[in-house]
Amino acid sequence: MHALKLENLNKTYASGVVALRDVNLVVEEGDFFGLLGPNGAGKSTAIGIISSLVTKTSGQVAVFGYDLDTHRWEAKSALGLVPQEFNFNNFETVEQIVLHQAGYYGIPPRVARRRCERYLRELGLWEKRRAASRTLSGGMKRRLMIARALVHEPRLLILDEPTAGVDIELRRSMWEFLRHINRSDGVTIILTTHYLEEAENLCRNIAIIDDGEIVENTDTQSLLTRLGTHDFILDVQQDLDRLPEGLEFSLRPLGPRQLEVEVHKDQTLTRLFAQLAEAGIHVSSMKNKSNRLEELFLRLLRDRGPEDRRLA
């Protein structure tokens, strides 16, 4: 079952900016899907069209097989949205915001109150339920937007940069929460983010959008293996005055006792350690260089070349 299907979606804003060009995208039920792309790529525009906040120029949107134009009620009920920007009524309380949202979806008050309590507790906002939304911190507001988006128990949850401006600890707990509702409640999740580490951690499938076009759409794993090389950071036991020569691996010093090494797909770590030992270098610890995705991302966009990128 497709949780979301976009067909030939186009959007040209009244200002003449072409934000989406023939976007085709399918997200399967149960997926945890990442939509990545640089600023202004068209991510929020696509999400805006899916959630009926932006009118499309042409194309089709279907949520769980329901066309957004012809089966409004079913399509919209299946969808929950966490927008990029805060859009609360400043004067309403946390509880009012969540309960009103439930009401707009036609959920009876008794059920709404129960769910409101569940999600506010799970997101650590229960104590704040009587606080006006304007008095919340940025991180609390982000979580409130998630609670609000879940109160009608959508089968598809779309989050537009949910962790922007959120501290590391909170970000991790939000990841946990999202993983949990994806796994246990079977909610399909689509998320945009500029933290590629986040996408690498959470998403099973990733699409990259650039300048309104989908330039990549695959599973996270094969995207990463496509990097071809793996970068590691090694801590060594003795100060390195100079780098050993004649190794099959390219080394780069990061500090007196730290090295960065690039290992190709067809090379092995055993061989790396053997060669280092031969050169008298003993490795005390090793770690993955993070942000592999980030590298790939930059490479992909760079490969598209400046002449390929239409400057608006």
Added chain:
Amino acid sequence: MYWRRTLIALATITHKEIQRFLRIWVQTLLPPAITMALYFIIFGNLIGPRIGPMDGYSYIEFIAPGIIMMAVITNSYSNVVSSFFGAKFQRHIEEILVSPTPNAVILLGYVAGGVSRGLLTGFIVTLVSLFFTRLHIHNLPVTISVVFLTSVLFSLGGFINAVFARKFDDISIVPTFILTPLTYLGGVFYSISLLPEFWRWVSMTNPVLYMVNAFRYGILGASDINIWTAYGLILFFIALLGSFSLYLLHRGTGLRT
């Protein structure tokens, strides 16, 4: 199932709207009570006795229905215009737009909010007027239906204003330059039978005149106009503004980019 959900959505918007104007009652309910009390003191008690009877009623009796109506009109209008514009401005209207709530329900909910405030204000002003004069109600069904329909009509007006408004100034232009003159010239303070023929004729083109007079008929039993004309006119405008509002919502004017 569909109807039940739709009704819950309608009740939610209405409830939220009522909650809003009650929360800020110092800005919404108190000012009309004070302003209208001043009208009664100045025009009714101080100046009224010198003016003498109007259409066979003491001046204060004559103006009371008009003053109540004026409060209903301005409050219905300003409730919807400021609430809906505020929702657009703070963008929480998106909460409703992403939901499956049908456009007609969005409109009805906001209008219900405007009517609630309009009628509550009308009730408060009526209570205030009882300190100054006695009100016998000549025809209760007419009184209630006219005030209700007028409130619906001006709530719709406020809604349309809010849809087109882009900045805060835009929500006071219509009230200042159109609504206030129309109400003041709508026979609140005088009977148009006092006017020269030309001005009487001009006044007859003012829709507010019909509403004020129909309401006055309900209370006093006296009117400058035929009340059926008034009903026809109000219903016509409700149909007109109502369908225009729905059309705007459908197009997403001022709401969707």
